[in-house]
Amino acid sequence: MANLRAIIVAVVGLGIAALIIVVMATVGLAIVGFAAVACVVGLIAARFNRRNRVHKRENGPRVWDDGNGKIIDM
Secondary structure, three states: OHHHHHHHHHHHHHHHHHHHHHHHHHHHHHHHHHHHHHHHHHHHHHHHOOOOOOOOOOOOOEEEEOOOOEEEEO
């Protein structure tokens, strides 16, 4: 009778462990899928939302002196 109970407890324990592994694998795949979708959406948004490029100033940097120190705009 003790052997039968030990076998049942072992089978139930292995079943619970297998269920936990399946649930964790599913959650992991869901997280990876969400991250992949977020990356693709970010890349598409960056592609359509192009920023204006900074143009080089031909006159060089601008310098202001307000009395407290110099401000240099590169």
